[in-house]
Amino acid sequence: MKAAIAGLGTAGxxxxxxxxxxxxxxxxxxxAAGDAGLPVSAIDGLVVCRTSxxxxxxxxxxxxxxxxxRDLTLNRIALCEGASALAAIQLAALAVSGCSxxxxxxxxxxxxxxxxxxxxxxxxxxxxxxxxxxxRYSAGLFGGAAMYALSAMRYLAVHGLGEEVLADVxxxxxxxxxxxxxxxxRKPLTREDYFAARYIAEPLRLFDCAAPVxxxxxxxxxxxxxAADCAQPPVHILACxxxxxxxxxxxGFDRQLNHGGAIAAKALFGATGLGPxxxxxxxxxxxxxxxxxxxxxxxxxxxxxxxxxxxxxGNAAPGGTMPINxxxxxxxxxYLQGMTPLAEAIVQLRGAAGERQVARARTALVTNxxxxxxxxxxxxxGAAEHRP
Amino acid sequence: xxxPPIPEPDAASARFFAALDAGRIxxxxxxxxxxxxxxxxxxDACGGTQFATVPASGAGIVHSFTRLHMAHHPxxxxxxxxxxxxxxxxxxxxxxxxxxxxxxxxxxxxxxAEIRDCDGRGVAVFRLVAG
Ligand SMILES: [Zn+2]
Numbered sequence: 395m396k397a398a399i400a401g402l403g404t405a406g407x408x409x410x411x412x413x414x415x416x417x418x419x420x421x422x423x424x425x426a427a428g429d430a431g432l433p434v435s436a437i438d439g440l441v442v443c444r445t446s447x448x449x450x451x452x453x454x455x456x457x458x459x460x461x462x463x464r465d466l467t468l469n470r471i472a473l474c475e476g477a478s479a480l481a482a483i484q485l486a487a488l489a490v491s492g493c494s495x496x497x498x499x500x501x502x503x504x505x506x507x508x509x510x511x512x513x514x515x516x517x518x519x520x521x522x523x524x525x526x527x528x529x530r531y532s533a534g535l536f537g538g539a540a541m542y543a544l545s546a547m548r549y550l551a552v553h554g555l556g557e558e559v560l561a562d563v564x565x566x567x568x569x570x571x572x573x574x575x576x577x578x579x580r581k582p583l584t585r586e587d588y589f590a591a592r593y594i595a596e597p598l599r600l601f602d603c604a605a606p607v608x609x610x611x612x613x614x615x616x617x618x619x620x621a622a623d624c625a626q627p628p629v630h631i632l633a634c635x636x637x638x639x640x641x642x643x644x645x646g647f648d649r650q651l652n653h654g655g656a657i658a659a660k661a662l663f664g665a666t667g668l669g670p671x672x673x674x675x676x677x678x679x680x681x682x683x684x685x686x687x688x689x690x691x692x693x694x695x696x697x698x699x700x701x702x703x704x705x706x707x708g709n710a711a712p713g714g715t716m717p718i719n720x721x722x723x724x725x726x727x728x729y730l731q732g733m734t735p736l737a738e739a740i741v742q743l744r745g746a747a748g749e750r751q752v753a754r755a756r757t758a759l760v761t762n763x764x765x766x767x768x769x770x771x772x773x774x775x776g777a778a779e780h781r782p
Numbered sequence: 783x784x785x786p787p788i789p790e791p792d793a794a795s796a797r798f799f800a801a802l803d804a805g806r807i808x809x810x811x812x813x814x815x816x817x818x819x820x821x822x823x824x825x826d827a828c829g830g831t832q833f834a835t836v837p838a839s840g841a842g843i844v845h846s847f848t849r850l851h852m853a854h855h856p857x858x859x860x861x862x863x864x865x866x867x868x869x870x871x872x873x874x875x876x877x878x879x880x881x882x883x884x885x886x887x888x889x890x891x892x893x894x895a896e897i898r899d900c901d902g903r904g905v906a907v908f909r910l911v912a913g
Contacts, residue, residue, distance in 0.1 A: 526798065526821045528789025529878040532905050533866040536854035543848035544868055551846075551889040596849040596863075642826055644818065645874040650846050 395665075397487035398621035398628040399775070401430030401499070401614030402740050407576055407607050407728050409507045415444070415453045418610035419503035420460045426499055426612035431625030434461055437614070439468030439498030441485050443478035445506070445731065446764075453503055468495045475764025476679060477636075478502065479611075479732025480771035484634040486615035496616060502733045503610035539603050541766055542682035543595035548650040549684060550597060553699030557597050561588045562705035563683040564601040564725055569711050571722025573750035578605035579726040602683040604724035611733035613740070618781050629743045630776040632668075632757070635661035637770040654770025655692030655761060662759075662774050663694075670695045673774070674754050675742060676716065677735035679763040680723040689761050690718075693772070717752045732762035736773070743777040756780060785900035786857040786880075795821035797835060802904035805897045807838040809873050820875040838871055840895035842908060844888065845870040847881055869893055869908045877906070885910025 403425025405418040412418060419442070427434045440463065444453045455469050468489050472482035479502050486498035523531050535541060546560065565588060571577035583601060591600035621628035637657025641649040663669050670693060678686040690701035695716070704710045710718035721727045721738035728734060739758040741747045747755075757780065760773045791799035798821045801808035810819045814830035824831055847867030853859040865881040885891065893908035 522787040523789045525789060525792035525795040526877065528787075531787040531855070532789065533878040533880045534786065534850060534853070534855065534858045534861075534864045535848075535866050535878055540848060540850055540866070543850075544846040547848055547867075548846040548889060593849070593851045593863075595851070598848075640826070643868070643876040645870055645876075649876075650868070 395487055395491055395631055395633060396618055397490045397615055397631045398618045399613055399631065399740055400616050400621040400624040400626060400628055401426035401428075401432065401612075402737060403427070403429055403612040404609065404737070405503075406609030407730075408609065409509070409578065409607055411509050412505055412608040415448065415503040415505050415610065416457060416460060418505070418608070419453055419457055419501045419612070422503065422610035422612035423457070423461055423499045423501050426614045429626060430614045430616075432497060432614070434463070436497050437461070437463055437499050438466055439486060439489055439495035440466060441468065441470050441472050441482040441498060441500040443472045443482045443500065443502045443732070445504045446473065446475050448504070457501070468498055472500075474771065475769050476681065476731050477762035477764040477769050477771040479736055480634065480760065480762040480773055483613060483615060483631070483736065483773065484636075484771065487631045487634060490615055490617050496620060498615045499612050500615065501610060501612040502730055504730065505608040506606050507608050538681060539595045539598050542684055543598045545650045545688070545766060546597050546602075546682070546684035548648075549687065552651070555699070555702065559687070559702045560597060560602050560683045561585060562702060563680070563686055564588055566705050566711045567680065567719050567723045568601075568726045570720050570750055571726030573712060573748075574721045574727060577722035577727040578607060579722070583726070598682060598684075601725065604681040604729035605726060607728040607730065609728065609730055611730050611737050613733070613736065627744045627778040628781070629740050629778070630780050632774045632776045632780060633662045633665040634771065634773040635665070637772070638768060640768070651688065653688045653692035653767040654763070655689050655772060658770055658772035659693040662772050666774050668757065668774060672757060673759045674757050675720060675739070675752050676718045677739045677758060677760045678719060678723070679732065679735055679761050680719055680725050681729060681763070683725060685763060686718060688767060689763075693759065712750065720747065720750055720752055732771075735760050735762070739775050743775055745777075784857045785903075786855060786905060788900060788903045788905060794823045802897065802906060803902065805899070805904055807840060807871070807895055807897070807906055809836050809838050809871070809875060810834070811836050818874045820877055838873055838895070841872040842869045842893050842895070844881065844891045844893060845876055846889060847887060880907045881910060882907050883909040883912070885912045
């Protein structure tokens with residue numbers, strides 16, 4: 395893979411009313427080009443990703459026209475549920491590696507927050523569904539929290555753990571958010587605050603769930619050569635990989651806990667020659683607090699049931715030996731699906747994270763989860779000196 | 783009476799939902815390898831495409847569960863906190879279902895199926911077996 399990230403642009407990142415997703419996407423793409431020091435007209439590829447519930451009328455291929463872009467050599471919608479952002483980046487990286495495009499912008503935009511309305515209006519929508527999977531709605535299992543709760547409940551039970559394991563994730567992630575001006579929730583979260591909050595779906599409480607925002611994030615992917623001449627320190631894409639286990643839901647298998655990261659980890663570490671010990675920081679998809687725990691185990695940082703060790707001793711926290719979700723993640727930062735962990739990794743590897751800058755930030759693991767743990771993409775990024 | 787949303791059958795689940803609407807849980811046993819499925823057109827264990835229909839015992843265990851503290855559908859508004867989860871049938875396959883009854887709620891707890899008639903459609907709920 396010969397590709398690098400040269401631009402990062404955001405728009406919105408607010409719980410207030412915003413323009414529609416397509417307009418936020420246009421603003422973010424423009425900001426990403428500006429960040430790279432390139433004119434918008436230098437973009438020759440677009441990869442659009444959106445939440446699985448949105449259609450072309452929300453955000454689609456005609457973003458090209460809104461940006462006034464002509465003669466693109468790539469224009470695509472990348473859909474892989476919550477993993478769409480890394481799926482888009484992977485497509486862009488392959489395109490620039492294969493010389494079919496030179497400057498590809500990947501963008502995600504979503505506007506789930508309707509000021510004055512509960513979030514369940516956006517994320518717990520009435521659905522009927524089709525086939526066996528649709529039985530979740532007959533059972534009352536609406537929204538992501540209900541489904542991730544099934545994984546969290548089983549994780550705690552199988553390993554004989556208590557809810558404090560989830561609390562550690564939420565509290566640690568908030569410590570990082572306190573250092574990030576763009577985070578949604580920056581007030582320190584005490585253990586008392588955590589346990590005093592209401593359950594959404596047991597064992598998941600309010601602070602085990604993502605902080606939704608209206609916003610867009612765009613990332614400009616280009617060749618290492620062009621990236622070296624851009625305005626920002628390049629961030630190299632060292633490897634990307636997918637893992638979609640299709641775990642059967644019957645005895646002998648564990649669909650609640652089996653994580654696509656185990657498949658991707660083999661490919662990522664195999665391609666780079668790196669292992670968990672050579673990763674300086676992790677940016678995991680953390681729409682719910684259970685997710686980073688399962689990702690840590692899937693990627694071999696800890697044996698099954700031991701991921702709590704990453705949090706218990708403060709290793710994942712600011713100043714720790716293995717910083718995790720250093721911008722506050724989805725939990726306390728902002729939920730823009732797969733773009734949230736990617737954007738934070740870019741900022742850290744540039745050395746531009748200000749108060750929350752990780753001292754040793756040369757390599758980062760970024761993960762995206764979709765359909766709980768059914769669909770997964772992972773990526774290893776390297777700082778400028780890691781040019782492959 | 784407000785009924786919960788009931789999925790439309792797809793090709794793989796047509797036999798399952800037809801049986802459920804008739805008040806029974808039926809399983810598909812792969813003719814080649816014997817793997818049990820609730821819905822399948824192709825066996826994910828062996829690639830077989832021939833299945834025999836066999837009745838489920840209705841017995842199972844709780845594979846995972848949650849208690850939901852917010853109702854997203856009027857059918858559940860009076861039942862909060864709503865208990866739902868994944869049930870592993872004694873024959874092996876699992877399905878999402880509401881859990882009811884006073885028995886101990888825990889992973890591995892025994893449950894037994896009750897088919898509710900919802901205006902002609904069947905819904906399987908699982909009752910926690912007391913003791
Ligand atoms: Zn078979």
